[in-house]
Amino acid sequence: MENLDQKFNETIKMGLEIVKETEEDRLMTLSVGPQHPGSGHFRFTIKVDGDYVVYCDPDPGYVHRGEEKMCEYRNFIQNIPHLERPVIHDSTNITYSYSLAVEELTNIQVPLRGQYIRALASELNRQVYTLYWLGIYGIFLGHSTMFMWPVGDRELFIDLLEALTGARVTHAFNIPGGVRNDMPEGFKERCLRQVAYFEKRLDEYEDIFYNNPLFRQRTEGVGILTKEDAIKLGVTGSVLRASGIPFDVRKAEPYDIYNEIDFKVQYMKTGDSFARSMVPFLDMRESCQIIRQLLDKMPQSGEVRAKLQPNPKGPAGESYKRVESGRGALGYYIVSDGTPKPYRVKLSVGSFRNILALPYLLIGSKLADMPSIYWSLNYWPVEADR
Amino acid sequence: MATAPKDFRFGNFVGSLIQLIFWILIIVTLVGLPLIFIILFYVPLPPVNGEVLTPYLFFSMMVDPTRTIPIINFMIHTDMFRVAVFPGFSYAALLAAATIFIERKFLAKMQLRIGPLYAGKIEGILQLIADGLKLISKEIIVPSGADKPIFWTAPVAFVVTAAAVVSLIPAAPGWVVADLDVGIIAVFAFLGFFPLIALLFSWASNSKYPFIGGMRALHQMIAFEIPFILSALPVVILAGSLNLTDMANAQYSYWFVFFLPISAFVFYISSLAELERIPFDLPEAESEIVAGWLTETSGMIYGLIQLGTYVKLYALAGLFVILFLGGWAGPQIFPEEIMPGYTGEKIYNATTVNAVFWFTLKTLGMIMLILLPRGINPRIRIDILLHTGWYKLIVLAFINIFVALLLVYGGVLGPGGLLST
Numbered sequence: 001m002e003n004l005d006q007k008f009n010e011t012i013k014m015g016l017e018i019v020k021e022t023e024e025d026r027l028m029t030l031s032v033g034p035q036h037p038g039s040g041h042f043r044f045t046i047k048v049d050g051d052y053v054v055y056c057d058p059d060p061g062y063v064h065r066g067e068e069k070m071c072e073y074r075n076f077i078q079n080i081p082h083l084e085r086p087v088i089h090d091s092t093n094i095t096y097s098y099s100l101a102v103e104e105l106t107n108i109q110v111p112l113r114g115q116y117i118r119a120l121a122s123e124l125n126r127q128v129y130t131l132y133w134l135g136i137y138g139i140f141l142g143h144s145t146m147f148m149w150p151v152g153d154r155e156l157f158i159d160l161l162e163a164l165t166g167a168r169v170t171h172a173f174n175i176p177g178g179v180r181n182d183m184p185e186g187f188k189e190r191c192l193r194q195v196a197y198f199e200k201r202l203d204e205y206e207d208i209f210y211n212n213p214l215f216r217q218r219t220e221g222v223g224i225l226t227k228e229d230a231i232k233l234g235v236t237g238s239v240l241r242a243s244g245i246p247f248d249v250r251k252a253e254p255y256d257i258y259n260e261i262d263f264k265v266q267y268m269k270t271g272d273s274f275a276r277s278m279v280p281f282l283d284m285r286e287s288c289q290i291i292r293q294l295l296d297k298m299p300q301s302g303e304v305r306a307k308l309q310p311n312p313k314g315p316a317g318e319s320y321k322r323v324e325s326g327r328g329a330l331g332y333y334i335v336s337d338g339t340p341k342p343y344r345v346k347l348s349v350g351s352f353r354n355i356l357a358l359p360y361l362l363i364g365s366k367l368a369d370m371p372s373i374y375w376s377l378n379y380w381p382v383e384a385d386r
Numbered sequence: 387m388a389t390a391p392k393d394f395r396f397g398n399f400v401g402s403l404i405q406l407i408f409w410i411l412i413i414v415t416l417v418g419l420p421l422i423f424i425i426l427f428y429v430p431l432p433p434v435n436g437e438v439l440t441p442y443l444f445f446s447m448m449v450d451p452t453r454t455i456p457i458i459n460f461m462i463h464t465d466m467f468r469v470a471v472f473p474g475f476s477y478a479a480l481l482a483a484a485t486i487f488i489e490r491k492f493l494a495k496m497q498l499r500i501g502p503l504y505a506g507k508i509e510g511i512l513q514l515i516a517d518g519l520k521l522i523s524k525e526i527i528v529p530s531g532a533d534k535p536i537f538w539t540a541p542v543a544f545v546v547t548a549a550a551v552v553s554l555i556p557a558a559p560g561w562v563v564a565d566l567d568v569g570i571i572a573v574f575a576f577l578g579f580f581p582l583i584a585l586l587f588s589w590a591s592n593s594k595y596p597f598i599g600g601m602r603a604l605h606q607m608i609a610f611e612i613p614f615i616l617s618a619l620p621v622v623i624l625a626g627s628l629n630l631t632d633m634a635n636a637q638y639s640y641w642f643v644f645f646l647p648i649s650a651f652v653f654y655i656s657s658l659a660e661l662e663r664i665p666f667d668l669p670e671a672e673s674e675i676v677a678g679w680l681t682e683t684s685g686m687i688y689g690l691i692q693l694g695t696y697v698k699l700y701a702l703a704g705l706f707v708i709l710f711l712g713g714w715a716g717p718q719i720f721p722e723e724i725m726p727g728y729t730g731e732k733i734y735n736a737t738t739v740n741a742v743f744w745f746t747l748k749t750l751g752m753i754m755l756i757l758l759p760r761g762i763n764p765r766i767r768i769d770i771l772l773h774t775g776w777y778k779l780i781v782l783a784f785i786n787i788f789v790a791l792l793l794v795y796g797g798v799l800g801p802g803g804l805l806s807t
Contacts, residue, residue, distance in 0.1 A: 030594055038673030051768060140673040142664055142765030148497035208762060214665055215764050367598070368767045371673040 038371045042381035056359040064385040071345035076102045081172045087383040092125035093325035095174040100321035101332045102176040106314035111303040114178030115256040120294045123287050127157045129326035130280045140371035146209045156194045178305035195288050219274035223361040223373035233357050236350045237328020241267040242275035249324040276376035311340040327378045351384040473557040482696035489757050496761040524685035533590035540587035541687045544694040547579045551701040556631045558741035569630035581607035588679040599678025603669035609775030614656035616783035617649040620790030621709045624799045634713025643710040649786040650710045657702040665763040703752035716744030
């Protein structure tokens with residue numbers, strides 16, 4: 001904590017030094033959000049001196065819904081649908097770690113096929129989220145084609161998930177004890193076909209977006225988060241991996257069947273906006289491989305869901321489980337007092353951890369770099385507010 | 387698609403139509419016709435077949451086609467026609483409308499979309515009219531503390547300046563509103579007004595984001611003005627004239643783009659910056675500064691500025707065609723006469739029609755080229771932009787000035803040159 005405070009004070013001091021050199025009234029205070037087209041349900045106040053940002057104060061909390069408190073009034077199963085709401089584009093992953101934690105509390109063993117389907121849905125949903133994120137990153141930099149293409153290709157995975165779960169966005173598919181239902185017929189072939197097509201599209205994304213000299217000029221060397229700062233600030237997910245730390249929950253503490261899957265943790269060493277935008281893209285490539293392996297290694301038949309009692313409950317105790325979501329480690333800390341309802345649920349999300357880095361990266365950078373730094377932090381305002 | 391309201395009665399519909407026609411007739415006879423006659427009394431009409439034309443005669447002659455031709459011929463050679471219709475505002479506005487339609491459909495095809503589809507039977511062709519009606523019907527909100535006179539004047543000034551640039555662009559030999567001997571200088575003089583208008587408007591808005599946008603517009607346009615002018619200089623050297631019509635005529639056989647490709651490139655990039663199009667749309671950068679200097683515009687104020695922007699786009703595309711692509715030069719594809727054996731007074735002139743056809747075709751092609759970067763590029767950053775403008779483009783522009791001088795002194799092009807016509 002002291003380190004963090006020190007770091008924050010240093011950064012503020014750096015900003016104020018820039019201020020001292022000039023006159024105070026040269027500064028312009030801008031409120032970016034919540035009605036700014038480049039902010040989302042989120043606000044940060046910045047002060048600019050000419051084109052340079054000298055002060056930044058993130059102000060989340062516009063969409064706080066009290067998810068954690070709501071959990072205390074519902075039993076373990078009833079909690080599933082409303083827990084998806086903070087991040088509906090990644091709704092399978094946000095219920096994944098919840099299910100894992102509840103299974104540990106209530107001693108439920110998930111059937112093997114259920115574990116595979118769960119991982120499959122999780123990977124597909126991560127693609128959906130990352131494509132949406134990438135589309136918004138494109139339009140934030142003024143690249144309208146990069147908005148239309150990923151959002152259009154996102155339909156591939158939404159269709160697959162619709163076939164698998166029955167819903168397009170909010171699936172409520174993961175439940176304690178497995179998944180809600182089995183794969184439909186012919187799903188494997190369809191999935192392989194669409195993933196193969198999607199990999200071709202990824203090459204085209206690389207051509208039009210990542211290899212574009214203008215995009216590289218705008219993002220390379222912008223908002224550098226060093227390895228040490230990344231650890232101090234506690235960022236997770238793609239932001240952490242972009243700073244040169246190959247940390248992925250799927251690899252570091254494998255849950256379900258992820259220890260049987262062979263994949264690499266993609267990371268980059270530069271820690272700038274370009275690396276932070278590239279790592280999710282590399283993750284998408286890797287995810288396609290994971291989907292193939294999951295479909296191959298999956299048992300051909302079997303139960304997908306353990307038999308549960310009505311109102312499952314376990315002994316009093318606590319459990320902490322986390323999974324790798326589209327934005328990084330997503331963990332649940334659940335305390336049970338032996339009743340069917342949780343005593344306390346704490347939701348730890350990647351978004352909130354990543355936004356802590358915003359002031360450090362923004363102060364001293366140019367105003368024009370604001371969207372590229374802000375959105376490269378892989379931040380989902382609704383999830384951070386919970 | 388079409389749904390009738392619940393209390394729809396066919397009789398009421400017919401009744402309302404009849405009512406409409408009744409009122410139109412009343413207004414036309416009581417206001418319209420007198421107005422036309424008043425105007426015709428003041429407009430000097432030509433003598434036809436020896437008799438002086440009166441407004442009454444004019445209306446009776448309109449019915450007889452053979453006697454109408456001289457009147458039409460007289461009309462299309464008036465200054466009013468040039469300003470309002472052909473090389474002037476209507477033509478420019480029509481091309482601007484075509485540009486908006488092409489932009490939507492062309493970008494949609496690039497982005498794997500469909501584009502506008504519902505307004506109008508064919509491919510959403512009436513979308514622009516729908517948008518225009520929407521903008522007209524919207525309330526114009528003036529921010530509190532705004533400098534009202536400037537706030538209201540700036541959008542009008544924007545369109546007027548764009549129209550002034552258009553008036554200097556010849557669309558066919560002899561068809562230009564203002565045929566100045568210093569045409570190219572006048573064009574750059576008028577283009578210099580735009581950053582001033584942007585800055586005035588953003589200052590008058592009394593808001594932060596427009597102010598940043600206005601400052602960006604000023605920086606950007608000043609940085610690109612110099613390479614813009616320098617890239618047109620070799621054309622002046624080769625053509626030996628500042629008149630735009632002379633420049634187009636000078637490249638009747640050989641287009642200057644083959645001799646001056648670097649200048650053409652610099653001119654193209656600079657006109658992208660001048661037009662505030664992606665990748666140079668910094669003054670309106672949406673995700674950074676909301677809508678830049680247009681943030682406080684609403685309703686028809688926004689509509690006027692958009693109209694001005696697209697008219698300006700036509701003007702710069704036309705200027706590129708005049709300077710580098712040979713203007714209206716092209717193979718004669720229209721027949722000399724459409725009605726062989728007709729001896730009376732003619733409106734149809736094969737050369738002019740041919741020139742207009744080639745000029746319009748080349749301009750549309752150029753417009754497509756200006757629209758293209760929007761689909762493939764992100765926005766550039768302001769420091770990179772200024773660096774590009776001040777360092778790279780100016781140096782590039784100088785290269786072709788020396789090439790042009792070499793060509794003139796070598797006796798290849800220029801007045802009395804080997805290849806000049």
